[in-house]
Amino acid sequence: MSSIPDTQEILKTASRLRWELGSNVHDFLMEALYADAARISDKVVTRSGEQPKFDLDRTIDRLVTSRWTGFPIMLGLLALVMWLTIAGANVPSSLLASLLLDQGHPALKELAGWLHLPWWLSGLVVDGMYLAMAWVVSVMLPPMAIFFPLFTLAEDFGYLPRVAFNLDRLFKKAGAHGKQALTMSMGYGCNAAGVVSARIIDSPRERLIAILTNNFAICNGRWPTQILIATIFIGALAPAHWAGIISAMAVVGIVLMGIGFTFIVSWVLSRTWLKGEASTFSLELPPYRPPRILQTIYTSLIDRTLIVLGRAVVFAIPAGAVIWLVSNIKIGQLSIAEHLIRWFDPFALFIGLNGVIILAYIIAIPANEIVIPTVLMLTVLNSRLAGLGSGAGVMFELDSIEATAEVLRSGGWTVLTGVNLMIFSLLHNPCSTTLYTIYKETQSAKWTAVAALMPIGLGILVCLLVAQLWGLV
Amino acid sequence: MTEVSHGTECATCPAYRIANLTKLGVDMANHDFVVALAGNPNTGKSTVFNSLTGLRQHTGNWPGKTVTRAEGAFSYEGKRYKIVDLPGTYSLLSTSADEEIARNFLLFGQPDVTVIVVDASRLERNLNLALQVLEITDRVVVCLNLMDEARRRGLQVDDRALSRELGVLVVPTAARQGEGIPALLAAVADVATGKFVCRPHRIKSEPAALRQAIDQLSGKLRAVYPGLPNARWLALRLLEGDRRIIEALQTGELAMLAGEEVISHTSGLKIIQGAV
Numbered sequence: 001m002s003s004i005p006d007t008q009e010i011l012k013t014a015s016r017l018r019w020e021l022g023s024n025v026h027d028f029l030m031e032a033l034y035a036d037a038a039r040i041s042d043k044v045v046t047r048s049g050e051q052p053k054f055d056l057d058r059t060i061d062r063l064v065t066s067r068w069t070g071f072p073i074m075l076g077l078l079a080l081v082m083w084l085t086i087a088g089a090n091v092p093s094s095l096l097a098s099l100l101l102d103q104g105h106p107a108l109k110e111l112a113g114w115l116h117l118p119w120w121l122s123g124l125v126v127d128g129m130y131l132a133m134a135w136v137v138s139v140m141l142p143p144m145a146i147f148f149p150l151f152t153l154a155e156d157f158g159y160l161p162r163v164a165f166n167l168d169r170l171f172k173k174a175g176a177h178g179k180q181a182l183t184m185s186m187g188y189g190c191n192a193a194g195v196v197s198a199r200i201i202d203s204p205r206e207r208l209i210a211i212l213t214n215n216f217a218i219c220n221g222r223w224p225t226q227i228l229i230a231t232i233f234i235g236a237l238a239p240a241h242w243a244g245i246i247s248a249m250a251v252v253g254i255v256l257m258g259i260g261f262t263f264i265v266s267w268v269l270s271r272t273w274l275k276g277e278a279s280t281f282s283l284e285l286p287p288y289r290p291p292r293i294l295q296t297i298y299t300s301l302i303d304r305t306l307i308v309l310g311r312a313v314v315f316a317i318p319a320g321a322v323i324w325l326v327s328n329i330k331i332g333q334l335s336i337a338e339h340l341i342r343w344f345d346p347f348a349l350f351i352g353l354n355g356v357i358i359l360a361y362i363i364a365i366p367a368n369e370i371v372i373p374t375v376l377m378l379t380v381l382n383s384r385l386a387g388l389g390s391g392a393g394v395m396f397e398l399d400s401i402e403a404t405a406e407v408l409r410s411g412g413w414t415v416l417t418g419v420n421l422m423i424f425s426l427l428h429n430p431c432s433t434t435l436y437t438i439y440k441e442t443q444s445a446k447w448t449a450v451a452a453l454m455p456i457g458l459g460i461l462v463c464l465l466v467a468q469l470w471g472l473v
Numbered sequence: 474m475t476e477v478s479h480g481t482e483c484a485t486c487p488a489y490r491i492a493n494l495t496k497l498g499v500d501m502a503n504h505d506f507v508v509a510l511a512g513n514p515n516t517g518k519s520t521v522f523n524s525l526t527g528l529r530q531h532t533g534n535w536p537g538k539t540v541t542r543a544e545g546a547f548s549y550e551g552k553r554y555k556i557v558d559l560p561g562t563y564s565l566l567s568t569s570a571d572e573e574i575a576r577n578f579l580l581f582g583q584p585d586v587t588v589i590v591v592d593a594s595r596l597e598r599n600l601n602l603a604l605q606v607l608e609i610t611d612r613v614v615v616c617l618n619l620m621d622e623a624r625r626r627g628l629q630v631d632d633r634a635l636s637r638e639l640g641v642l643v644v645p646t647a648a649r650q651g652e653g654i655p656a657l658l659a660a661v662a663d664v665a666t667g668k669f670v671c672r673p674h675r676i677k678s679e680p681a682a683l684r685q686a687i688d689q690l691s692g693k694l695r696a697v698y699p700g701l702p703n704a705r706w707l708a709l710r711l712l713e714g715d716r717r718i719i720e721a722l723q724t725g726e727l728a729m730l731a732g733e734e735v736i737s738h739t740s741g742l743k744i745i746q747g748a749v
Contacts, residue, residue: 046629199571
């Protein structure tokens with residue numbers, strides 16, 4: 001009980017001593033720490049022989065962080081990863097599609113018939129839930145199984161801090177923290193993870209900027225959309241042997257556009273609502289470590305690919321049910337989906353998209369991963385393609401990217417639709433998980449709302465601009 | 474017959490103690506000891522964590538990868554250990570969220586053993602944090618990791634000399650290859666069970682004026698809270714005007730730390746959760 005006056009006395013003594021020592025306590029302490037650390041390490045570390053003449057780490061660092069070669073190397077690596085993903089994913093993708101869709105779906109239909117399931121139950125389960133899931137797996141699994149291990153290898157090797165180092169100057173100019181380059185890199189995996197990783201930024205102002213702009217790094221769920229649409233609409237414009245490279249460049253273009261928006265929005269925020277100076281920090285460039293290739297492939301397949309895929313499947317199953325229901329419940333002559341698509345169409349076409357895409361994005365709010373399957377299901381329903389599928393909301397046998405392209409084109413899609421879908425996929429609200437994470441991290445409904453509405457507003461604006469320019473050309 | 478004797482021989486051989494490791498993943502129920510894992514970013518903390526718990530906490534070669542605490546468990550020689558992977562930090566003296574999480578856990582979570590993972594190829598820079606941790610807690614094992622990298626750079630690190638200097642057990646490891654993990658486990662167990670008593674290094678190079686101030690203030694702290702394990706460090710923090718510590722003094726949280734046998738992990742965890 002008597003400890004309270006004592007506590008007061010301790011605090012008083014502390015502030016008196018602090019006064020006597022001046023404001024140098026921190027410096028004294030740091031100097032003492034450094035002195036002790038240096039003394040001990042001198043004692044216990046010995047260098048055997050000469051310093052090797054050629055330091056590989058230094059040489060690599062000089063190249064990848066150079067003012068002249070740094071950025072070209074960064075873009076080159078990104079393009080290479082994209083190209084490997086696009087070129088490599090096609091074959092396994094069609095293999096999975098033929099297995100899950102061509103063979104799996106009719107077999108399940110037959111099973112449902114043999115069990116005498118009522119038409120609506122077999123429709124809901126087989127044509128809705130199963131097909132949505134099968135689609136997600138065949139569209140997403142192959143690109144992810146190639147992209148994630150490649151990304152993880154670069155991460156394991158130690159390349160990410162170099163990217164941060166290269167981008168630091170640009171972030172500083174935008175009034176943001178250099179570490180934002182790291183949180184952005186995390187965002188390329190998952191925006192929710194990127195938002196959490198913004199904790200490494202000390203200043204609340206800069207941390208908020210990092211959180212709000214993380215969505216401009218396209219995440220796991222959006223890579224497959226970008227890759228598929230780029231392949232179908234951009235790659236197809238080029239001669240066959242260039243298609244892979246051209247599609248890869250298109251995806252790189254979208255990534256660069258995202259980085260551009262990160263800088264622009266950071267710059268605007270740091271000059272308006274979030275005014276302040278950029279703070280400095282020191283970034284350690286870790287040594288390069290030879291990546292453990294097999295282990296990395298194993299972990300990134302198990303941890304990242306399967307977890308992301310699992311999440312996609314979990315969201316795809318109920319979404320499949322919703323798609324089937326809105327496609328089969330009729331009001332008057334038309335299904336709910338057709339009503340909605342027609343209602344969205346005028347506005348959507350005005351901004352160079354279409355009603356199907358808007359509806360797909362609404363159904364896919366829980367997870368970006370299922371946008372493309374949803375778009376495809378809804379397209380087939382809306383355009384009533386002859387010979388494909390059987391009945392409303394049924395997905396069909398698309399065992400190649402060409403077949404997917406065929407469906408979309410007959411659904412009225414043009415190159416403009418493809419380009420704008422890629423842009424809209426970059427610029428729209430973060431998924432529900434990310435929004436929830438933003439709310440938890442910022443504890444503010446206001447900033448969460450900004451994080452949701454700002455990218456959508458930008459997306460509509462940019463799509464509109466592109467559509468109008470397209471019309472002029 | 475021979476097999477039985479073989480078995481007992483192995484079990485008593487110190488080299489065979491690794492056989493007593495059971496990786497428990499996230500099953501953290503009824504732990505006997507709490508182990509904290511501290512260290513600079515990029516020293517392989519998460520790799521050490523994974524090889525002890527059998528979990529696959531994602532590892533990456535960049536600073537700031539772990540910004541939250543990861544927790545797991547293992548059991549070794551019949552005792553259950555809960556292990557907490559703290560965010561990697563360069564120091565414990567600033568106010569960023571990750572440093573505060575690490576510092577608060579060491580101070581208020583009162584882990585039974587703190588494993589400081591240091592990069593053998595960058596010892597001087599890493600010792601900075603190690604020396605700070607040694608000021609906070611004296612039950613420490615230093616995991617001298619990335620020995621393979623140090624060798625690659627032609628560096629020789631004398632782990633015994635380092636152990637003498639720091640006054641704690643030092644275990645050389647190369648966690649990515651699994652080298653030295655058995656010895657690390659044995660060292661953790663020795664410190665946890667009190668078999669090995671640390672005599673940690675205290676900062677020596679401070680100017681006389683600062684030392685006198687620290688002595689005066691820590692003397693008062695000890696007079697009020699006789700059981701306080703890290704009075705010197707707390708005195709330093711008070712001299713720097715650390716608001717969190719001043720608050721802890723006012724609310725009586727420090728009094729709790731002083732109760733030597735009252736190992737109140739739960740209260741520590743609550744505080745951390747507030748910080749996360």
